[in-house]
Amino acid sequence: MTYSLTWDLDSIFDGGVESEALKQRILLLDDQITEYQTLVTDWNPDTDKPEFKQFEIIMTVQEKVSNGLGQTFSFVNAIQSADVSNKEAGSLLAGLYTKHTGFQNAEVLLTKKLTSMPDATWSQLLETPIAKKQGVTFNLEETRHTGKRLLSEEEETIINQLSTDGFNAWSTHYDTIVANITIPFEEDGEVIELSVGQAFNKMMSSADSDTRKRLFDKWEEVWSQQAPLFADTLNHLDGYRLTNNKLHGITDHLQIPLEYNRMQEKTLTAMWDAIAANKQPFVDFLTRKANLFGKEKMEWQDQDAPVILGDFEEKRYTFNEAADFIIENFNNFSPKMADFAKMTFEKSWIEAEDRPGKRPGGYCTGFPESQESRIFMTYGESVNEVSTLAHELGHAYHSHVMWDLPAISQDYAMNVAETASTFAELIVSDATLKQASSTEEKINLLDIKIQNAIAMFMNIHARFIFENNYHEARKHKVLTDTEITDLMLEAQKESYKDSLESYHPHFWASKLHFYIDSVPFYNFPYTFGYLFSLGIYAHAAKQGKSFEDEYVALLRDTASMTTEELALKHLGIDLTKPDFWQAGIDIIIKDVNEFLELTKPYV
Template sequence: MNYRKKLPKYQLAMTIFSKKLAAIETNDWKQWLTDSKLKSIAFRLEEIRRDGNKLLSDTQENIFHTLSLDGLKAWSQHYDTIVASIIIPFTEKDGSKVELSAGQAFNKMNSHPDADVRAEIFEKWEQAWSQKADLFSDTLNHLDGFRLSTQKLHGIENYLQEPLENNRLKQETLDTMWSTIQKNKQPFVDYLTRKAQLLGNDKMKWQDQEAPVLLGNMHEETYTFDEAAAFIIKNFREFSPKMATFAQSAFENSWIEAEDRPGKRPGGYCTSFPESQESHIFMTYSHSMNEVATIAHELGHAFHSSVMWDLPVLNQEYAMNVAETASTFAELIVADATLKKAQTKEEKINLLDVKLQNAIAMFMNIHTRYIFENHFYQARQKGLVSTEQISEMMVNAQKESYLDSLANYHPHFWAAKLHFFIDDVPFYNFPYTFGYLFSTGIYAFANEQKTNFEEDYIALLRDTAAMTTEELAKKHLGVDLTQPDFWQAGINKVLEDVNEFMSLTKDYV
């Protein structure tokens, strides 16, 4: 709480600094940046100067920041408070009744091998979020309403301007990524339908997307936390000894809070502490391969921060889309490692499915979120949006993204997804898909290069806050992100897994 109270003072200092940079005459500014002491942070100074041109008076900006404590930030905190009260009743096999937190119910709903259990929890999950839907609707309306009002008062009419600038990304790049994905969706729909058939259904049910595919006598492998740690460290080492050493340090120093206990919210995240040069991870671990992948994902974030601690502070502020690149790359290492050690056809099918679940999340689920947020922001610009309208928007977005291929939908997904309620970052979701495909390109590069990869990879990570995303891709990968070729190449790599899954499973339907 003390941190939040002090935040407006820091923001006021940054306001004054930004405006002073913006006030410098252009010729003097260009001359100033030729100073050898400033060259390394010139890009970041240019961004700060750009932002300074949008700012109002120091007093007005201070009012915005102070009011946001009980406005934007308060609504985001309010969401956490409501989520903490979510309880999902459940009866275990032995007849004992338990009350699951949102985090526990989410893991069980997505990964339980029993379809009846998944269906039961999904029904109770929808009910739990719908019972508090009006509270979540108020929260979302006022949180994004505050953001839209603030943008408008700063002369920003396009609600995507801020997230694009935050991610140092062109609209053209984002549009090209989504349009290329959209053109390639049918094979992923076919995969979902095939998986549904393997699970005994004609069409995929929402709650079954991450269900394990267990054929023949195959039982899904589980990992204790210590086994997960050993597996991650071993496979990180094949690509980067420094990644492996870092991961080992994170485990040994207890930087990962993964206890499966009541009261925890769903999801996982990584938080960095510059003063101690540590990164700590929060998640709920329940022994499945998905949770092993989550640990690897968050360790990718932590490693990204670790290779930048010696840089100027301004050059450590990398954007979310490239942050998701490092994390997804780490996750890819673990996914491929599990595939390589598969002993049977049934096990390989199971592990391919686990890997493809990530692709579905990036190409379908997160596209749903992007479509939904666009529609919600457009409606919110005209006034408050009702709970019913929000749920309708969500179902429509799901149908559009999944090509209307599912047997059922999740109307209150908007309420259950934390990412819509984060105060610091608008449009929190599309950077995941960007990072996924960008990391696919890096992973292919790693497999080709092998010997020099570690140095090249760390060099790319160290540049992530010092140039635009398009410049980063051009410098380190030699690709143009505004063209579909790069995105198609990444999707083609994923389609190889889809084709293999379809081939291996054809005799089981």
Template sequence: MTYSLNWDLDSIFPGGSQSAQLAQRMTKLKEQTHSYHQLIDQWQPEADTNYQELTAILELQGSISDGFSQCNSFINALLSSNIKDKQAKILSGDLYALLPAIQLAETIFSKKITAISDEQWQQLITLPDFQPIAFRLGEIRRDGQKLLSEDAENIINTLSLDGLNAWSSHYDTIVATITIPFKENGQEVQLSAGQAFNRMMGDPDPEVRAALFDKWEAAWSEKAPLLADTLNHLDGFRLSNYQLHGETDFLENPLNYNRMKKETLDAMWATIQKNKQPFVDFLTRKAQLFGKNKMEWQDQDAPIILGDLKEKTFSFDAAAEFILENFQKFSPKMADFAKTAFEKSWIEAEDRPDKRPGGYCTELPETKESRIFMTFGNSINEVATLAHELGHAFHSSVMWDLPVLDREYAMNVAETASTFAELIVADATLKEAQTPEEKINLLDTKMQNAIAMFMNIHARFIFENKFYTARQNGLLSEDEITELMLEAQKESYQDSLGTYHPHFWASKLHFFIDDVPFYNFPYTFGYLFSMGIYAYANQQGSNFEDQYIALLRDTASMSSEDLAKKHLGVDLTQPDFWQAGIDQVIKDVNEFMQLTEGYVTK
């Protein structure tokens, strides 16, 4: 085997959760935070005429931000690869205990930035040292206007450790107790949540999928009372925080975080809603190919095997080579970067128990590296996931030389680079198809992403909207939450499914993440935004690479609307851009419908 299935964490901090170097860095973080407080307390903006003190504050702020991210990424990696690492969980608590002091310093800094006169502010942001970060400083100045007193903000941040953050962590604790019994080769085995999910949604045997789905629903239903408490209090804390800061619209915060206008979000969802029918038709046709009248939840991502087709599988090495070969056609720099990630063992891909479900890419700013977590199962789906996460990592890599403030891109544009990388792999596999049956299989694989974005994630958005609205009036029971989820799925899928996943709200980590609210619509934004970039790339040919990197480097220094206008010349608040992206996907649907016509019994 050429590439390791396990990531290298010792090159970050040797010794795992017992690492002395990690302990030293966390101690240094505490010391840096103390110095940060001193610098900010002493800073008098009107007297800092040459802005040397402000420069020193921003440099130390950057070092603290990078150090916290480095430690947090490492600890989270330990927990992801071994959900039973109790010491890592303690370390996570120790690290987050540093947050209130950091946040208090940032509160004081934001208030002082906000208090600067308009005349001095305009002078400041035109200076060469500050012009590159003027947009981000402007966001700090804007957000500072909503802040409460320093004492009040400190109380909220301190309480969040045993409130917002604690409830999110509690979700991980519950998930670690979940095992799914499954008979394999005549013996019963206990699958972790991650293993069970991969088998349930991707196994070619429909009986395996159905059996696992029933057990999956039962497992989450059993934990539903605990998870209902968790979700109620996590989002209740968040809503209280919004209210204290004068935010009456719970979408205001996630929209500001993603640097998006409400008009953009509305235009995107409205355009998707108008174009649901082709995707309903696709799901119905796929169900018919499985011998069913309607699509069942667990069959959405199942492979379509027609005729004598044997589903193509990939070893991890083969997946790596396929990705490298096709990245090279679009961007040699992206291919070179991905090769480094494989060669330096930045990827945890082994299929084994005690791993957290799902996949992600995390940044290590102090070593200017990334780490990728997933469970590789040899299917084209996992190849796509691998490409997706490498896209995230490449995005980070082209920004390491920028100031820290200009590296803090939001989730919606983060999903652009990852989905773009996925599109490269999807189209490459389609071009290699030798028979109609193989092309049907690969078109279906490509369409799984579109169904997720337009149906599944839309359901998540509808659910969270309704949950937050209801939660403002009090706690919801587990049955009420489950009913909201079921209603959202039926609305989004337009009643096109034969079975639904009522406890999806319990099984999906994204609803329980504490740092990013509404962890859903940015995925759909990124998917359609990447479709626009992908079409643009195909038009530009060899001139694309530098333009693409320039776009990625701007992702944290302007609004989403300005980014699209500058690099693509489009208006995101209008339906035209979104319709153009959806039209590209509908072409794939139409081809799928034509190719499968002869396989459906009349």
């Protein structure tokens, strides 16, 4: 089959940001938000009980607004991702943020009314048909619990309105800076200007050591030149977040990310403690890999470089080959998952073309009104990028199996979101290993698989340490770019056990995740999802295709219970204990040991 490298957005709104259908949908949003605000303002729980018919209408309109905002936000953001110079898209996003503020104001009032209900009235509400839909009771209880710390309606409205040109604006300001950054690189006697996405892909996956080194030096130089701008952005973004927390009586900066991910601090601590106790095998892996490159210690830019030994040539996958490979191997586990992936390729839901002007990174975004997803990435034909493609398809499949649920019960947290994506990635990485035809190829593929663990146990651990220390310091002062850089370097050295020859001090500036306003601590959920998916994968391997329906049931519950409850119900495990985390780490240590054994003759 031949598949398109560019996505189809016209089936969502024909005509891009100039789409008449998009303009009409945004205008309808204004009417729906106004209707929602009026309904919530006029609602009196005492006169609405016991049937709560008015509340049912409120929930119906709430879903329409939520889906409409999701549909338009996703579309405009997709346009801007594919062309960072599109100024009209940026303007539309700013307008949508303003509309979202109006929706948030009504949400605050509704939450306050739910929170102030007497227990007897609340019990009556939970017996209504709309509350008994899958997951809704849990989400309403969650809303009532977190709503107890809200300030007055007037104060919350002011905060929401100020966030448009404060909190949200600093986040989008980061995108504006990055859109104007290019990385100069000399190739074949000619200096070319690479977008940050192109430069990153080339730097981290090139088989040529000199190319990696020259690109990394330029990469660090460019981000360091802009460091004062990024320091301003990060200081104000997180300063706003910390102030907002303080106003709501929250002094622990981890409270909100833990609540958002519906997990206990005991679970997070158990996970990081298990990882910290098992660093040495991964240090040994990095050192061995450096030795294979003719170096004593690993350098930052070499971590994701391919290990190519003997006359082995790294396998390349065209986009079409990658699609067929993913579909085939998804089918070995789940025909439903394979059918979904096939449809995604056939309907051109993926933006994969390698061209200038695209933002870096990759993501999957949902269109709730169309009940479709779109995947964004810059595809480069390496085995790594086949895994990335599978990863994003995992996200899309997760949304796909939940579209029929109430919108409020589709709002799964980031940690479990990363479970489905990493699970899909594991299917593909194991499939490539099974097809290895030589020792050299197996070494190459083991390296690629272990790279993921290095990212989760070392790189992301460094991000968590940095962000934790940065937030603590930011409570007391505005930090200079030099101070932030020092915190980043210290975190990397701690996480990597001081095992690298060189580090990436300005990683804090180059990483988008630190500047996302919607989700604080955009790091530990990745590691959680990685290890959690290992547990699911091991369970699935024992049951084969019979686990398909159980897997779908688990995914459908991800927004309807706490993380600990989800694990206990579907896997029978206690996430607050070290055993589960150690079992997952042991799986990867086994791969590391095999890599070390196979590479002995080459050092």
